[in-house]
Amino acid sequence: MKYLKLKEKQQKEINDFPFGFAFSNEQFKDMMKKFGLKEKDTDKIYSIGAGGYIRKTDSEAMHNMFKRHREEIENEIKNDKDGTGFIYEMFRYELSNHEYCVTYDIEPTLDALGLTLDEINKHQNLVMGLKKALDEYKD
Numbered sequence: 001m002k003y004l005k006l007k008e009k010q011q012k013e014i015n016d017f018p019f020g021f022a023f024s025n026e027q028f029k030d031m032m033k034k035f036g037l038k039e040k041d042t043d044k045i046y047s048i049g050a051g052g053y054i055r056k057t058d059s060e061a062m063h064n065m066f067k068r069h070r071e072e073i074e075n076e077i078k079n080d081k082d083g084t085g086f087i088y089e090m091f092r093y094e095l096s097n098h099e100y101c102v103t104y105d106i107e108p109t110l111d112a113l114g115l116t117l118d119e120i121n122k123h124q125n126l127v128m129g130l131k132k133a134l135d136e137y138k139d
Helices: 002-016 025-034 056-079 086-097 107-113 117-121 124-135
Strands: 045-049 052-055
Touching (some): 002 056, 045 056, 086 124
Antiparallel strands (some): 045 052
16 A cells, blocks of 8 residues: 555654653653753753654754655645545545544544545545545445
8 A cells, every 4th residue: 555655654754753752850851861951951942742842953854854744645646646546545544544434424534634625625536536435435
């Protein structure tokens, strides 16, 4: 699956990125030490929310990584002219991952992909890929 391989590649890059997480003072001290900083060097880090932090010096690299990840997905979508390849795999994977077979709610899938039905309806390849993936759930 092309979609799954791309997701796995991107996840590996995220896992390898120097994020830090701290939910207690002790964890914060350990994280700062791993960052090569002193505990009081809070002016050298950014909070990314949910207990996550990055060094300010890594900020541009993080933004570039996430921008490239979005562009990689967008390019694969654009290159799948009829929606039966990458787009179909993308929808099929995310529908399954978000338990569409149980809930029949498409919103979690769309949220995970950063798409809306209005956006999908503007692109025939997205419409066809989603339709093909949803057809697998018909009785």
